[in-house]
Amino acid sequence: MLPPDAALRQELHNELHARPTGRIRLPALVLQVAVLNEGISRERELEHLRRLSSQGELHLDQLAGTFLRLRLSGGTLKWERHTEFTSYTLVQSLPQAAPDGNLAGGVIVDPLWLKNIPGRTIAAVELVMLVGEVEPPAKPLQQAQEWFGGQPVVASMLGRNGHSCAVTDFRLRPDGFERIVVVAPPTTSETRAGRIAARLLELEAYRMMALLGWPVAKALREMLNAAEQSLAAITQEMQASSRSDQELLDELKALAAQIEHAMARYGYRFAASAAYQRIVASRLAELREAPISGTQTIGEFLQRRFAPAMATVEYTAGRLNALSQRIERAGALLRTRVDIALEQQSQQLLAKLTRGQELQFQLQRTVEGLSIAAISYYVVGLLYYMAKAAKAGGLSVQPELLTGLAIPGVVGGIWWLTRKIHHRLIAEHSGGNSGASRVAEVTRLTPPNQGPQG
Template identity: 30%
Template sequence: MTEFPRHPEHAFVVGEIHSRPLPEFDSSRVVLHFAFMSEGGKSVASAVFAQLCRMRGETVPAAEMRYHSIPWGRGRLRWESHSEFTTFTFDAPAPRSFLGDLHDHPFAAGFMPPGSLISATRIEIRANTPANRKLLDKFDPESLAVNRLSDGKSLLATDFRQDPNGMTVFLLLESELGPAQIGAYAKMAIELETYRTLAMLGLPLARSLSQKLSNMEVDLSRLTAETKDASADESAELLAKINAMAAELESDAAASLFRFGASRAYGGIVQDRIKALGNDALAGNVTLGGYINRSLPPALRTCASVEDRQANLSRKLARVANLLRAKVDIEIESQNRNLLSSMNRRTQLQLRLQQTVEGLSVAAVSYYVVGLFYYLAQAFEKFLPAPLTPKMLAGLFVPVAILCIWLVVRRIRNHHSESAG
């Protein structure tokens, strides 16, 4: 067959479906699952798992791998790397007693967590027998949630409370389920608890931002009222305050963008797992999905509400800022017009003064030139034909002198005007 050119990501997208194989568990098994936030980066979590591999003499996974598992005693340790958290899952034979201690597991005193713990889950897998069904009595009856699985012969139960070790305990009572089915239901329970807690991370942030938004909305209402009668200087000051509020709002929105988006995504995964588990409840009990949906959807709606308020407040701030900016611009234009009008009046006054000075200058220079001409005529008086006298020549020279000097001054003024233009 012809070899076709491959997309650069072809190998990744084809192999991704196999990147996290579904675990298979037998009956009478216990599963411990821990999810840690990756505050230190993925390299820290990889280093922790690599150290565990070396401790057991196992091969360290390649740096680009996001899933790996190694045998650990009578069980198996699985490591998974996600976008913002890392998980460690360990399964082993269940102890004789419910919630009994495990003596050989990876999470002993020497275990170094790669980040802060966000979710810890313990799943006890046992046969659905009358004796084991009595284990349901060990859960808090006020928050006990039970799902019937498969054909109704298997049960998945939890009260979403933590045991003395801080782990949320699930009890999977299986009947005629194969290892793959048990593994699938155990994985659903793990993901339900892990993604439920991750989705709820947006709620504390939403609550803190909600109070801040309320304060900003009150401030905006007050500042908007002040814009009605504000002067130009006051409008500029109000505009500066509005811009500062807008900058703070955008900073908060940018900081919460990832958290709220992640909460929505995690919430969607939780709803998918709830749907997969079904809605078949044990008589007298609520399903896991029914119990989770008492708190998770309202929390996600709170996050969405804060996002909507941020967007709405941003639009309001932009509108008020535009109004103030227009008002300030109009005031500045009015001031500029007044300034230009004042400058025009001063220019006209200066022009008239200049013309007056030029007229006086022409008269003064003409008087001086005529005087010089009179002295010159007196010096050559004996050469003058009768009846001309020096005074008569000076009188005749006056209009000539004035015209010549005026022409010279006019030429100089025109030359300066052309140079300035």
């Protein structure tokens, strides 16, 4: 009926159902423990899940995904593995206990099992879901406040029509859990109760994960201040030219290495905090809060406390990136200065080489002149002895006169021959490259209307 599926079609399609929302029958208690899973393998988490009664037959392939729901006697346990944390969510009926008391005694799993969950706790929420009237809004608020022992709370009506009320104080209790109380009418469906619980629990887990970037941002403050001051000092010394470019370049390289190390080490943390912050904002929007007179909404409280911390993280990440770019620009400017200085040195060296070649050319012209004179002297001497020999042989010649008359011709002929040889050498080397001979370079420096003088 259809062409073959793409390689990832099934996986991408089923991602919509990767973490289905549970069904919760009210009244209920929902416990969620979120732990950082760095260094914690799925095998170790599987071993811990097997310690639950009736779960000894669990297999590793059941934890190959990111979600698993286990049925227990009296409730369910949901295991979810995320990139940086793993959450364990227990759903059971609400145990009998005083509203402001400890509910741990009525949990259907061994408290030691909760304590020994592998990982480090980042969030733990005790969500109490009650049945009650939501009109007027003060009524569910009063019912929920009984679970907080008179502590100040924040509260919101949830949903466009105010279908439920959520109340919390965002405080850690002696048992390590935060407490959230939801009051919903008897007509609330199990799926709606599940969605309310999922949004509130995810809101708290992702809020804590987003805040992991805040201590990092605070710790980097002094380092960034020092780095910015160092960069300002380097650029000022570049402008004043009070130190050598090589020293400034070495300092700039060390500063760049420090900043790049910080970006490599903490860049992921800042990016992850920004992603978690977006999820928190999304979950708050899904709650569709409405205020209750006399109290802050959950969203207002978070924005007043959570937003400044996230602004600090965002500002530090931007500051780190901006400092890296400024160092890169300063380095480019300094390298340009070094390149210009090297070019000037090269030009000075080339000028010295050119001057040396000119002196060598002048010396060569002098040597060639002396060579022509010397050769001419010996040739004229030979002619003189030849003339004397001819006179001794009976010819009527005057050696001195003949020799004197031959001198111009001899000198001119030797000069012409030297010139001919000079041009032939130039012709042989004129097709060369940058490795051309010294003769070609000397000829290039020779004026076109002159040649070596004899």
